Amino acid sequence: MEQTLIHKNLKLKTIEEGSISSPMGFKAGGLHCGLRRKALDLGWIYSEVPAITAGVYTTNLFQAAPLTVTKESIAVEHKIQAILVNSGNANACTGEEGMKNALEMRDHFSLSLGIPQHYVAVTSTGVIGQQLPIDKIHNGIKEIDVTNSQEGHFEQAILTTDTTVKHLAVSLEIDGKKVVIGGAAKGSGMIHPNMATMLGFVTTDAAIAPDALQTALKEITNQSFNMITVDGDTSTNDMVLILANGLAENYELSPAHPQWNVFISALKMVCEELAKKIARDGEGATKLIEVEVTGALEKETAEVISKTIVGSSLVKTAIFGTDANWGRIICAVGYSGKMIDPLKVTVKIGPITVVENGLPQDFSEELAKQYLQNEHINIMVDLQEGDESAIAWGCDLTYDYVRINASYRT
CATH class of the missing domain: 3.60.70.12 (L-amino peptidase D-ALA esterase/amidase)
Structure with a gap:
């Protein structure tokens, strides 16, 4: 069929x-x-x-x-x-x-x-x-x-x-x-x-x-x-x-x-x-995380930043704990090695804007926590500098990841 x-x-x-x-x-x-x-x-x-x-x-x-x-x-x-x-x-x-x-x-x-x-x-x-x-x-x-x-x-x-x-x-x-x-x-x-x-x-x-x-x-x-x-x-x-x-x-x-x-x-x-x-299906994972970076001057910039965010252990654990800790996302953008203007960055966790033009926004922690209980989590970062974009995928980091890998050979 x-x-x-x-x-x-x-x-x-x-x-x-x-x-x-x-x-x-x-x-x-x-x-x-x-x-x-x-x-x-x-x-x-x-x-x-x-x-x-x-x-x-x-x-x-x-x-x-x-x-x-x-x-x-x-x-x-x-x-x-x-x-x-x-x-x-x-x-x-x-x-x-x-x-x-x-x-x-x-x-x-x-x-x-x-x-x-x-x-x-x-x-x-x-x-x-x-x-x-x-x-x-x-x-x-x-x-x-x-x-x-x-x-x-x-x-x-x-x-x-x-x-x-x-x-x-x-x-x-x-x-x-x-x-x-x-x-x-x-x-x-x-x-x-x-x-x-x-x-x-x-x-x-x-x-x-x-x-x-x-x-x-x-x-x-x-x-x-x-x-x-x-x-x-x-x-x-x-x-x-x-x-x-x-x-x-x-x-x-x-x-x-x-x-x-x-x-x-x-x-x-x-x-x-x-x-x-x-x-x-990452080892021990409970969620798929999709990070979309838009507004980059170069595609490589969007690719590196999106993959840096989705690869951050602190971002991954925050998603597992349903904690809308946007500071970890901003941190990953900053250490990605790509030069961007921090005062232009906007961040959304699902439909919720948590950072706009580099500044924190008031948002409902309760609604954010409710969104983070979904199995598919979207994080969107707009650099507002150009027209290039990229999407990276990863998963949350759970207790089971440690358990699985601690005994992989045995």
């Missing part, structure tokens, strides 16, 4: 229970291979034909072995046909043996599918510094049947401390053809992306030029996944991959295509929604 959605003047259709396997020619699934006690821990995505692929990756200097292997695979033809993902073990900081295991993970999956090794991407998520039990991965690969999708299993298999799966799909029309974009992601802690999120996967049956796809993903990532933060930590395993297999048979998309902006808007919408799902 599809429902019509108007997103920033773009008419899209959301697909009920839409997922990574919603676009034509894609299958996905997951199973338990023993890396985790009981949960699904080995997921896969498969395209009937090799798909044009683009990726963005963590800027953490300690990059996990699977990222290196995946980059090498994509570099050969800019095409991937299958992705294998394990949870429970990050295969990061594991040296030569870790690289060997990542290569074996790729090569065994390609052999089982009968496709070239460079048509397989691999990624891992979980505990850092432990060697991957590769024999369990090998046994799991033997059980994978890429001819059938197992709805929801892939999204379950890639989770670690997440409390919920994160997926969606939308459809639109390009060149008179139905085009579908599907997405899935995982992420709950160690979230402060720079070039990617924890793990994000996007599929589409659109035909698109390789260079155009890479440029689009990089730009959209900067406006979506890179605008979320949970705890200020950038993971060793962050990665976003997008696969486009062209089975919709539209004319090849590029910036010269008359409907390029339509496709880009739809892709951005999918990435934004996945990013918000990650932010809302």
Whole structure:
């Protein structure tokens, strides 16, 4: 079932229970291979034909072995046909043996599918510094049947401390053809992306030029996944991959295509929604915080200030405690490193103006507290200096965040 959605003047259709396997020619699934006690821990995505692929990756200097292997695979033809993902073990900081295991993970999956090794991407998520039990991965690969999708299993298999799966799909029309974009992601802690999120996967049956796809993903990532933060930590395993297999048979998309902006808007919408799902599912979180900064002279200024506010531990704890402590918001604006005029700044918490032109305003603490009990909190900051704006997403900081991370390995 599809429902019509108007997103920033773009008419899209959301697909009920839409997922990574919603676009034509894609299958996905997951199973338990023993890396985790009981949960699904080995997921896969498969395209009937090799798909044009683009990726963005963590800027953490300690990059996990699977990222290196995946980059090498994509570099050969800019095409991937299958992705294998394990949870429970990050295969990061594991040296030569870790690289060997990542290569074996790729090569065994390609052999089982009968496709070239460079048509397989691999990624891992979980505990850092432990060697991957590769024999369990090998046994799991033997059980994978890429001819059938197992709805929801892939999204379950890639989770670690997440409390919920994160997926969606939308459809639109390009060149008179139905085009579908599907997405899935995982992420709950160690979230402060720079070039990617924890793990994000996007599929589409659109035909698109390789260079155009890479440029689009990089730009959209900067406006979506890179605008979320949970705890200020950038993971060793962050990665976003997008696969486009062209089975919709539209004319090849590029910036010269008359409907390029339509496709880009739809892709951005999918990435934004996945990013918000990650932010809302921050470890121990009870609220999604959305910070919009307007009136900036430069877009970077709006981006940095919005992300500084949503990343402030004091702002996050105030939101958790339903305390309209606007001083923490102003403080974050001030230490963001961006030069602005403090006497022009206006701040709203939801519909309530708490600061105007740099000065505090009388407001009802009772109404503010009532608003802060919502699950979706909006903070708006108007710098009143220009026309640029940005939105960042995060979550509140709760007692459970400490509890979860204090015993992550045990």
